[in-house]
Amino acid sequence: MAKTTTSNHAGTARQRGVTMNDVAKHAGVSRTAVSFVLSNRENASISEETRTRINEAVQALGYRPNAGARALASQRSDWYGIVTEIVTAPFAVDIIKGAQDQAWLDRKFLLIAPSDQADAVGPNQGLEDAATEKLLEQRVEGLLYAATFHRGVHVPETAKEVPTVLINCFDADGKLPSIVPDERAGGRTAVERLLRAGHRRIGVINLDPVIPAAIGRLEGAREALADAGLELDPELVVPGYATADGGYEAACRILDRYPQEDRPTALFCLNDRMAMGAYDAIKERGLTIPGDIAVIGFDNQELIAAYLRPKLTTVALPFEEMGALGVQTLAALTAGQPIIADQQLVGCPLLERSSV
Amino acid sequence: MAKTTTSNHAGTARQRGVTMNDVAKHAGVSRTAVSFVLSNRENASISEETRTRINEAVQALGYRPNAGARALASQRSDWYGIVTEIVTAPFAVDIIKGAQDQAWLDRKFLLIAPSDQADAVGPNQGLEDAATEKLLEQRVEGLLYAATFHRGVHVPETAKEVPTVLINCFDADGKLPSIVPDERAGGRTAVERLLRAGHRRIGVINLDPVIPAAIGRLEGAREALADAGLELDPELVVPGYATADGGYEAACRILDRYPQEDRPTALFCLNDRMAMGAYDAIKERGLTIPGDIAVIGFDNQELIAAYLRPKLTTVALPFEEMGALGVQTLAALTAGQPIIADQQLVGCPLLERSSV
DNA sequence: TGCGCAAAGTAACGCGCGTTACCTAACTGG
DNA sequence: CCAGTTAGGTAACGCGCGTTACTTTGCGCA
Numbered sequence: 102m103a104k105t106t107t108s109n110h111a112g113t114a115r116q117r118g119v120t121m122n123d124v125a126k127h128a129g130v131s132r133t134a135v136s137f138v139l140s141n142r143e144n145a146s147i148s149e150e151t152r153t154r155i156n157e158a159v160q161a162l163g164y165r166p167n168a169g170a171r172a173l174a175s176q177r178s179d180w181y182g183i184v185t186e187i188v189t190a191p192f193a194v195d196i197i198k199g200a201q202d203q204a205w206l207d208r209k210f211l212l213i214a215p216s217d218q219a220d221a222v223g224p225n226q227g228l229e230d231a232a233t234e235k236l237l238e239q240r241v242e243g244l245l246y247a248a249t250f251h252r253g254v255h256v257p258e259t260a261k262e263v264p265t266v267l268i269n270c271f272d273a274d275g276k277l278p279s280i281v282p283d284e285r286a287g288g289r290t291a292v293e294r295l296l297r298a299g300h301r302r303i304g305v306i307n308l309d310p311v312i313p314a315a316i317g318r319l320e321g322a323r324e325a326l327a328d329a330g331l332e333l334d335p336e337l338v339v340p341g342y343a344t345a346d347g348g349y350e351a352a353c354r355i356l357d358r359y360p361q362e363d364r365p366t367a368l369f370c371l372n373d374r375m376a377m378g379a380y381d382a383i384k385e386r387g388l389t390i391p392g393d394i395a396v397i398g399f400d401n402q403e404l405i406a407a408y409l410r411p412k413l414t415t416v417a418l419p420f421e422e423m424g425a426l427g428v429q430t431l432a433a434l435t436a437g438q439p440i441i442a443d444q445q446l447v448g449c450p451l452l453e454r455s456s457v
Numbered sequence: 458m459a460k461t462t463t464s465n466h467a468g469t470a471r472q473r474g475v476t477m478n479d480v481a482k483h484a485g486v487s488r489t490a491v492s493f494v495l496s497n498r499e500n501a502s503i504s505e506e507t508r509t510r511i512n513e514a515v516q517a518l519g520y521r522p523n524a525g526a527r528a529l530a531s532q533r534s535d536w537y538g539i540v541t542e543i544v545t546a547p548f549a550v551d552i553i554k555g556a557q558d559q560a561w562l563d564r565k566f567l568l569i570a571p572s573d574q575a576d577a578v579g580p581n582q583g584l585e586d587a588a589t590e591k592l593l594e595q596r597v598e599g600l601l602y603a604a605t606f607h608r609g610v611h612v613p614e615t616a617k618e619v620p621t622v623l624i625n626c627f628d629a630d631g632k633l634p635s636i637v638p639d640e641r642a643g644g645r646t647a648v649e650r651l652l653r654a655g656h657r658r659i660g661v662i663n664l665d666p667v668i669p670a671a672i673g674r675l676e677g678a679r680e681a682l683a684d685a686g687l688e689l690d691p692e693l694v695v696p697g698y699a700t701a702d703g704g705y706e707a708a709c710r711i712l713d714r715y716p717q718e719d720r721p722t723a724l725f726c727l728n729d730r731m732a733m734g735a736y737d738a739i740k741e742r743g744l745t746i747p748g749d750i751a752v753i754g755f756d757n758q759e760l761i762a763a764y765l766r767p768k769l770t771t772v773a774l775p776f777e778e779m780g781a782l783g784v785q786t787l788a789a790l791t792a793g794q795p796i797i798a799d800q801q802l803v804g805c806p807l808l809e810r811s812s813v
Numbered sequence: 814t815g816c817g818c819a820a821a822g823t824a825a826c827g828c829g830c831g832t833t834a835c836c837t838a839a840c841t842g843g
Numbered sequence: 844c845c846a847g848t849t850a851g852g853t854a855a856c857g858c859g860c861g862t863t864a865c866t867t868t869g870c871g872c873a
Contacts, residue, residue, distance in 0.1 A: 120829055131853050136831065146850050168594040169525045169534065170829035173858050178525065188554050194547035201544055201571055210591070213569050215557055235566065238524040345764035374764055381766050384740065404760040408701035408730055410737050476859055487823045492861065502820050526859035529828050 119164045128158035135159075139166065172240065181431055182212045182236030184229060185247040189215060192249040192402075196268055199424025200245060207432055212236055216246075230257045237262065243431040246270065247424070251281055251313045264434035268427040269420070271444060278430060280423045280445050284317025285324070287416045287449030288369075291397045292325035294414070295367045298395060298457050301331065304365035305338045306351045306375050318371050318399060337365060341375055348375025352382035356394075367395040367457070373402045376413055376456075395457045399449075412454035419447045475520045484514035491515075495522065528596065537787055538568045538592030540585060541603040545571060548605040548758075552624055555780025556601060563788055568592055572602075586613045593618065599787040602626065603780070607637055607669045620790035624783040625776070627800060634786060636779045636801050640673025641680070643772045643805030647753045648681035650770070651723045654751060654813050657687065660721035661694045662707045662731050674727055674755060693721060697731055704731025708738035712750075723751040723813070729758045732769055732812075751813040755805075768810035775803045 121139075125132040130151055137145040138155045158164070172178040181204055187193050197213065204211045214232035236244065237259060244260050248270035255273050256265065267279035295303055305322060308315040323333045341351030348370055356364060368383075370376035376398035383394050390396055390411055398406060398415035406413040426447060434440065477495075481488040486507055493501040494511045514520070528534040537560055543549050553569065560567045570588035589612075592600065599620040602612055609629035612621065623635035651659055661678060664671040679689045697707035704726055712720060724739075726732035732754035739750050746752055746767055754762060757773035782803060790796065
């Protein structure tokens with residue numbers, strides 16, 4: 102009897118790599134045959150019998166394909182790369198989750214590379230470039246760039262050698278496709294919710310007014326008010342640092358400025374952290390939420406929104422959807438399909454909880 | 458003149474893959490020579506002149522090594538795999554950050570694969586197994602398993618084909634090395650901090666008493682009290698759901714149970730979310746933090762601890778360090794070094810803010 | 814002059830696999 | 844009985860690179 106196992110090392114089997122050749126010998130066929138059945142080739146003529154014999158050999162030997170070798174031969178790595186500062190500033194991890202889930206569905210692997218807190222402009226992109234370079238060395242079929250907050254970015258030149266999609270950010274100079282939240286519609290949603298609850302005098306706690314999030318959300322708020330025949334009173338829009346303390350101070354200012362009858366009955370906080378501070382300001386004054394003052398946030402940061410008391414009604418940033426859509430767009434691009442749109446907007450759904 | 462660029466496609470250069478051969482021809486040397494200078498081989502005899510000529514060719518052609526081919530030839534992938542549910546439940550992303558940073562330093566690449574919310578026991582490990590399998594197909598040199606909260610887990614059998622380290626969890630059956638937080642020392646730290654501030658009557662808001670976190674932290678608290686000649690009054694230990702609401706209710710119970718003079722002057726909340734609820738209970742009763750009641754948390758969930766008002770003093774879970782240490786341990790294992798310890802404890806540092 | 818030896822470099826094999834030719838035997842139809 | 848077809852396979856090349864063994868050239872020195 103011929104030895105059926107062909108482990109090249111004398112000792113323990115499977116010490117190092119069972120190859121397709123081993124499987125072939127074990128099954129008494131050629132390596133080509135094995136390759137055919139493993140890749141489920143359509144017009145390959147392999148009898149049902151040998152097919153099962155091969156499969157049994159695979160089982161028996163515990164064969165596991167070598168993805169690297171396969172990629173080399175087939176010229177398809179089945180990898181996408183995503184470079185992101187999210188690892189270092191985990192505000193928007195859900196982008197990665199969405200992207201990874203979608204990639205898994207498409208039988209792609211997502212290679213995650215860290216980009217250091219990229220100040221979008223400065224020449225401090227060294228690490229980001231290195232990450233991109235590393236990803237390209239792995240022969241990724243496409244690249245994703247994801248930011249923790251909606252803004253313009255510059256992507257390294259080298260990235261353009263391969264299809265590229267931006268998530269939660271947009272290309273400040275070139276013409277790369279991007280996926281961003283529909284801030285304007287989100288702002289409208291928030292204010293419409295307050296209007297629906299009967300509020301007419303609405304205070305707004307604003308972010309840094311130059312960032313896309315602030316611009317869009319405020320614009321949406323204005324539209325919603327206009328639809329109701331109202332105007333946004335500039336006096337009621339107070340800026341604050343994007344923190345709980347910032348929200349607290351801004352809320353104090355707005356609450357203390359008016360006599361009770363003129364006081365806004367609702368606060369639209371442009372992010373949840375500020376809403377957290379606003380809660381304190383409100384409670385401190387003996388007012389109740391939402392009885393005396395309704396509060397609506399933005400971002401849906403679970404850790405905050407779901408744990409504030411009362412739980413915060415807020416408009417969610419669709420991170421997961423953006424991640425998934427990014428991968429889908431990338432798939433379309435790598436397949437040679439034309440770009441769907443230069444910039445795809447993703448809706449920001451309202452999350453009803455108990456603060457309105 | 459011979460054409461110097463050897464792009465195999467007529468049109469645009471660098472369309473698909475500049476190979477080492479192209480570089481070699483461009484520089485007028487053999488591919489072997491190129492390989493030698495690129496890998497900085499020690500005892501290779503390449504004249505300084507040809508060396509620079511080769512480097513120039515690399516630049517000129519924009520050559521980028523093919524990591525896959527290199528891995529195939531050298532039998533070293535330079536990859537570690539990490540399978541984790543953190544992507545889906547991003548509580549402990551910092552583990553990934555720590556691991557990735559360390560991997561980057563070691564010139565390794567971290568392949569992140571999602572594991573679905575693994576109920577540690579149940580047979581619902583389908584996806585986790587699939588993830589492991591995928592990683593092994595990529596020929597990772599080692600595996601990491603990371604959990605969102607400290608607990609026992611079962612890792613798939615196949616994982617044992619390659620060095621494996623557990624992070625923030627431990628092997629429930631086998632003997633895999635693991636990295637976990639030193640909960641006991643952390644609990645001690647927290648209570649010692651309260652004692653140092655003069656508190657003698659300390660309430661504890663407990664987690665589910667069977668999980669490692671609760672057991673360890675409580676044990677540490679007991680030790681700290683014992684050192685001060687005190688005992689942990691079982692009446693002062695109230696359990697709660699691990700949420701803000703749970704913390705609120707538990708705090709209410711503990712605060713309302715005693716007349717003012719018997720009331721605890723400090724609360725040790727076993728996690729920050731519960732501390733968040735406790736804040737509300739305290740403020741609601743017109744008490745101040747830390748004036749009337751000091752609060753100390755555990756976990757250091759940035760979004761909560763850093764944004765509560767007053768900011769929460771808490772004991773940090775050393776996620777980043779655990780991630781880094783995991784990679785270091787893995788490096789040691791793959792290098793054939795013996796395991797340092799079956800289970801490595803990582804200290805939980807105190808983060809002083811303003812609630813004590 | 815001739816020998817030895819270091820310097821400088823190259824040919825060629827193999828890593829594990831996809832893929833394209835090609836080959837053989839059995840079966841069909843006329 | 845023979846050409847043509849099809850089922851069932853196989854040999855062999857190439858993917859891009861690491862690596863070993865081997866070759867060639869120059870040069871010091873007896």
